[in-house]
Amino acid sequence: MDSAEIDSILNNIKQDSLQLQLLQKLSLNYLLEDDSSKFRFSNYRAKLISRQLDFRKIEADSYWDLGYFFTKKNILDSAYLNYYKAYKLYRLEEENAYAGRMLLNMAISQEKVKDYLGSEITTVESLKILPPDDRKQIYRAYNNLAVVANGLENYDQALEYHEKALEIAYSIKGKKLIAQTLNNYGFVYQAMDSLENALTQYEKAIKVENLKEIDVQLFAIILDNISYTKFQLGNHGDFFETSEYSLRLRDSLNHETGIITSKLHQASFFSKSRDTVKALQILQEAKYLADSINSAKYKLKSLKKLAEIDRVNSANYLKDFIQINDSLLKEERAIRNKFARIRFETDQYREKTQLLSQQKFWISITAVITTCGLVLLYYYREQYNKFRELRMQKEQQESNEKIYNLLLNQQTKLEEGRQEERKRISGDLHDGILGRLFGTRMGLGFLNPDSKKLDNYLLELQNIEKEIRNISHNLSTDISDSSESFHNLIDQLIREKNEISNISFTYHFEESFDFDQISNDIKINLYRLVQECLQNAIKHSNALRVSIKFHSDQNFLYLSIKDDGQGFDVNKKNKGIGLSSMKFRINKLGGDMNLKSSKLGTTFIFKIPVLNDETI
Template sequence: MLVFSCSGSEERQIDTSTQKSFDSIKVYIIQNNLGPLEVDSLLKTITLDSVRLNLLQDLSLHYLLLENDSTKFRLYNKRTSKLSQNFDFKKIEADSYWDLGFFFTKRNILDSAYLNYYRAYKLYRSEEQNDLAGKMLLNMAISQEKVKDYLGSEITTVESLKILPADQKKQIYRAYNNLAVVANGLENYSQALKYHERALEIAQSINDKKLIAQSLNNKGFVYQNMGHFGQALIEFKRAIVIEDLKKLDIQLFAIVLENISFTELKLGRHDNFLKTSDYVLKIRDSLKHETGIIASKINRAQYFSKISDTVKTIQLLEEAKYLSKSIKSTKYELRSLKELAEIDRINSTEYLKEFIAINDSLLKEERSIRNKFARIRYETDQYIEETELLSQQKFWISITALITTCGLILLYYYREQYNKFKKLRLQKEQQESNERIYNLLLNQQTKLEEGRQEERKRISGDLHDGILGRLFGTRMGLGFLKPYANSNRIDDYLLELQNIEKDIRNISHNLSTDISDSSESFHNLIDQLVKEKNEISKISFNYHFEESFDFDQISNDVKINLYRLVQECLQNAIKHSKAKNVFVTFRSAQNFLYLTIEDDGQGFDIKKKKKGIGLSNMKFRVHKLGGNMNLKSSGQGTSFIFKIAILKDETV
């Protein structure tokens, strides 16, 4: 069950007129990927401080919203904030804090988000921009609601309503919606419904279909919490028939549709549940809506619980628990553990222990952040007062410093000439010392390398000229004894000595030539894997690779994943294919490496075959490497073709 609370903090939009004004300069910076020093040089050509600030601000917002480049965003955001402070452009400074607050909100770092929203709020208020100040208060209130600081969130939301201009309908909508979410969190459901109804009236007054659908969905969610599933279903159905809802917001459409099917399940109508759930899950997969996918799995678990399929129920809840943990969604992880404890009686105690541990940790974290919120307001206000006092002091200190500087300038000029001469002399001496040290290190490294090579050659010579010669003499001596001894045993000894000579000769050559072929090592790994499968299976496994391709070109990470792909495919062939032959081939073309694994087995129906964890793992590995997987299967066999971009190993 999902509520579309509209509680995410608002980001600042790129101003169209500003973007057009700086389009040519901004495009030049972005397309040429200019570094900080190059951008500084470009900014120096702009004489007006306000123009420079607007350009920096525009770049910062571009990397935040359009490219999601956190490094460049933080760089330009910091410069914007610092420069705006220097030139006392409070509006631009406030905008930079707003952007930074949104950045932290997206990463769920709520105390930092709250701090920057509050800084922006204070600056907007000082500039009498109540519409923007009200937005910042709302963003702060939503951050408070997320850590269950319901009282604080309610107070901050009411503060925002007091200063928001009447024409800011969408912001007023957000305020009433947040008040409803807070009331729902406090289980004051009747008050939550009143606030949602007020938000709905505002949405209808501006004819915003998306906001209307959100409010209807949220009302349904409150009715569900009250156990009034019939009334909840009415609200959800009112939302789903909103014209063009699927086009307006497909994620909201999926949420409402899921809520309808789940409510009908609660009412005992589950004939179409799986069909609807499959459709919703497909939408969420395409949107990569992770929390939505988890919610779908938990709801599907409840369906299978109702039809007494305990195994499927536990499987879905375990999947939901795993996904929740992977995206750090404590809310859904706790919900999964709670339901697992109720279903899986054997492991119920372990699930409850894990639930209690996570819940206690979450409560401590939320309590800590709530305390930080109160401290942030106090410390920020104190900091602003101190800053104003320091500004006055700074003025008089500047005057004093200027007079003092004028009095010391002649002394400085004299000492500067003396220090300049002394510095040049020290620099020259330092340079000569550095050159000597470098030459010593270089000579030492050369001698060490020469020593290593000499030792390798000595060992190689000892093996080749000493031990190898003695083995050869022994073999010749055994050869002369053949007429007087058991011929077969003599032949065996001679063959063994000959093999020993060959091995020693190879070792000698390897020591002499200093070869270390990691590419050959990779081939050996695959070859050994194929030999192992041949030994344990009746299937004939064949391995071929393009000898001209050098595996040193690719990173160790790619090699590991290629090995795992081969391993998984061969294992699947043994288990399921009923094949006689399996062929493993590596080839390269146009900066791509192709791994092909084919068998002549019975194949399977790709459309009907449920995607197991093996196929999912293979797709994950290939996706991680930036490649793709092509799977074909018929009655004549199955083939996997993996296409991987050749990424050079920077560690080589």
């Protein structure tokens, strides 16, 4: 699949996240298949889209893949750069396990160019952030620390780190890791010229169960190390046969550096056996292979062996050795410096990018705050105007309530005056006129009893006395109460409305209901509700008749006001201040308002909770 086909497939996928997932899978697949051009294309696209979508985890994965690609190509500075970019992104995403692995990859790249101090520092950094349960990566860290210590010829420390690595390998039952660590043990002992100890470790490693099936390349390395160490100890018996078997395994795997190593060991064997021609032939093959893979390390090893065996051309070989070695040292030094520069420049670039992002952020924040401030100012002015309007309404409402209270007080005082006047008249009738009539009746009783006319006068006086007594008693009875005052106010309101409009207003209330049991506040609000409804009917309804009715049911008082007018749309959003005021009043009393309106008229039903005699 070429880039055009990839573009065609991606263009048919509308969702960016799906495009990104496909690109990531394609990129990894091409990397494993060693298809460089397709890998680089899909990897670049994956990085680009993930950056646009701010998918930092996938962007980091893409840098990781690219770092591995350069590691395989032995382009260590580019590998280091991409591992470092991936590390930074993983840290931002708090993916410490992956960030620790990137640091380890960077440390191994540093070790390969003999930046031992830098590699050690980077490895220690990785150990600080790797999760404790990520035992395999911790093993890699201790193994790299051991390799670094060995490169610095600090062999005791190298053995200590290998011991820690071996403990982890056993704890996770990693057979390959156990064999690999034992082989590394042997390599350190070999560098110390402790060949017996080296051979002991190699032989332990080769005995790891099913090692050949687990990793044939590692098996070939250890087998070659065993045969060469035995050869160094003077045991030449089966060296060549074992070395040839190891070489065939390496050749079948195309393990180029392993093939060179086997040839170098065989050259030493033939040189020791005084077969110089065969030794030089094998060394030339090793040097040619080292040239073909551009391995300076193995070029140097081949040239060193050739200088030792070929005395005639020794000077030329040594000259080439020195030139390549100097060039290698300069290259390693340049790469080490580049590693340090990569970290510095990348951090500096990220700081600049972060600074620009912060500047954009603060500019955006300032713009948002300014906009919000203007919106809030506008909202504040609107709310302030509404607040003033509501305050005026409230003040008007309070004034109306004061007026109503004054009306109630006036009505109460009028009733009290009437009551006092009735008591006065009752007293005058009882104490004055009735007494005089009684006296007259008694005087007449002493006249001639035989007179029929006299009896008639006496009977008439007695009847007058009874009538006056009844009138007196009726006047003295308290026929006025607070309920009467409330009814009078409603009656007076209805009379006023009847006089100023063509609408016929009727009023009915349940006589059994005692208005004394409800508070003055409820009466005030009931009066205002009636007043508002009547006013609305006059202004808007075009009605001919309006009925007002009070009735009770258990603990509730009901006020219903019904007209036969044209009605209105109850679903209209802006319903005016009057309806809002009525809702406010009824909610204040803890009641409910039910409104129905059609072309046949409008009905308001107010339900208000009150206490009855039983609850009192």
